[in-house]
Amino acid sequence: MTAASGLDAAPSARSLLLCATSLAGRSPPARVWHWPDWIPGRTVTLLTSDGGGGKTTLALQLAAATVTETAWLGQTPRLGPVLYLSAEDDLDELHRRLDEVCVGLGIGLDALDGLHLWPLADQDAVMAVEGRDGSIVTTERWDELLAMVKEIRPALVILDSLADVFGGNENIRAQVRQFVALLRRIAMMTGGAVLVLAHPSLAGMSTGSGSSGSTAWNNSVRSRIYLTHPDEPDNDPDARILSLKKANYTRAQGDMRLRREAGGFVLESGGGGGSRLDVAVERRRIDALFLQLVDAYAVQGRHVSDQPSPSYAPALFAKDSLAKGCTKAGFTSAMNRLLHADELRIEITGPASRQRRRLVRAGAEGTLL
Numbered sequence: 328m329t330a331a332s333g334l335d336a337a338p339s340a341r342s343l344l345l346c347a348t349s350l351a352g353r354s355p356p357a358r359v360w361h362w363p364d365w366i367p368g369r370t371v372t373l374l375t376s377d378g379g380g381g382k383t384t385l386a387l388q389l390a391a392a393t394v395t396e397t398a399w400l401g402q403t404p405r406l407g408p409v410l411y412l413s414a415e416d417d418l419d420e421l422h423r424r425l426d427e428v429c430v431g432l433g434i435g436l437d438a439l440d441g442l443h444l445w446p447l448a449d450q451d452a453v454m455a456v457e458g459r460d461g462s463i464v465t466t467e468r469w470d471e472l473l474a475m476v477k478e479i480r481p482a483l484v485i486l487d488s489l490a491d492v493f494g495g496n497e498n499i500r501a502q503v504r505q506f507v508a509l510l511r512r513i514a515m516m517t518g519g520a521v522l523v524l525a526h527p528s529l530a531g532m533s534t535g536s537g538s539s540g541s542t543a544w545n546n547s548v549r550s551r552i553y554l555t556h557p558d559e560p561d562n563d564p565d566a567r568i569l570s571l572k573k574a575n576y577t578r579a580q581g582d583m584r585l586r587r588e589a590g591g592f593v594l595e596s597g598g599g600g601g602s603r604l605d606v607a608v609e610r611r612r613i614d615a616l617f618l619q620l621v622d623a624y625a626v627q628g629r630h631v632s633d634q635p636s637p638s639y640a641p642a643l644f645a646k647d648s649l650a651k652g653c654t655k656a657g658f659t660s661a662m663n664r665l666l667h668a669d670e671l672r673i674e675i676t677g678p679a680s681r682q683r684r685r686l687v688r689a690g691a692e693g694t695l696l
Contacts, residue, residue, distance in 0.1 A: 347353060354412060361483055362389065362404045364577045367550055368482075368520050371491075373508045375527045376554040380568060381587060383416065385554060387428050388591045389522070392476035393483050395440035397432050398594050398654075400569075400583060400594055407482020408441040410475055414452035414491030417691065421446060429592020430663065433655040435635040443479055445510050453494035457507050463495055463505040474511075482519040486510075489525035489544075518579035527553070549575040557584075589663035593656065610664070613653055617661040618670065620644045621686055630685040633662060633673055640686055662686070 359368030366372045366389075373669035376382035392399035396406040413421055421444055429436055447468075454472060458464035476484065486492050495502035514521045525544070545551055551573035557566050569583040584595040621640070623630055641658035644650055650658075665671040674687045 346355040370549045372550040407503035410481040412445045417448040433654045485526040507547035613661045
């Protein structure tokens with residue numbers, strides 16, 4: 328173990344001293360955002376959620392959208408490589424989760440070039456512990472992280488989760504601040520963002536603040552996001568609220584109402600929230616439109632597929648003049664709902680050497696897969 332350190336030798340405090348007049352006549356640099364207004368670049372953001380709330384799925388969606396520059400929850404994150412450290416899920420589980428995420432985004436796993444997975448579910452993932460003098464001491468795992476960051480130069484580093492990588496005493500504010508400072512130095516060196524996943528404390532859940540343990544975590548990070556179930560009478564298990572609980576660099580944002588569907592989380596009612604009735608009506612509209620396009624393409628002899636390919640139905644339909652503003656992600660969710668409801672089925676055509684999959688209406692003639 329070594330004393331807490333960053334990536335390179337830190338400049339002396341004296342060398343950083345300057346007169347404010349030296350800034351005169353220079354335009355302030357534009358602020359870098361990884362995900363506009365929610366996750367700033369060059370610093371640390373904390374994402375908290377109850378156990379099973381969906382923070383890992385949400386983070387994997389963000390990671391996939393980052394390396395593919397795909398719009399997600401109404402906004403497109405900054406393009407670049409991602410380093411995802413998972414101390415809770417092994418590689419098999421990450422594979423299953425990412426496969427689901429790719430379905431939701433309408434892409435294949437082969438599109439995730441630049442997403443680097445570091446599964447440590449069966450390993451000691453602690454990066455910093457309490458030293459003899461009460462300050463933070465980094466571990467060999469931290470050194471490994473630094474080496475990967477220098478090699479990959481990620482636009483986003485995701486640590487899942489805080490309890491697995493921080494071995495200090497969270498009730499000692501100085502230790503918490505030292506650890507966050509270490510993570511911030513990573514972000515400042517790469518120009519990217521660091522997202523740390525954590526469980527809220529009992530007090531954070533009871534008050535609705537989503538805070539995690541010591542208040543030093545909230546005070547040290549520059550942005551804090553809370554994913555939770557809405558406190559509503561119907562207790563819909565698939566509904567979520569995404570709240571920006573701390574925003575140092577922007578105005579407070581309105582909550583996002585999300586739904587968990589096949590493929591991960593999507594904005595309710597096109598992103599503006601709305602009532603459950605509005606959401607149900609919108610979903611029925613998109614489902615009906617999907618079936619209409621399946622029929623129209625079948626009449627034209629244009630077969631569409633359920634798998635990412637040149638004939639991938641959601642991608643083709645989103646570009647069609649009849650799409651009426653529906654996106655590929657929206658059509659992907661509709662396709663999954665219709666397959667689950669047995670209103671669509673998958674048909675195999677062609678000889679064994681050149682088989683093709685196509686979507687057809689349930690009840691149509693053909694061979695059911």
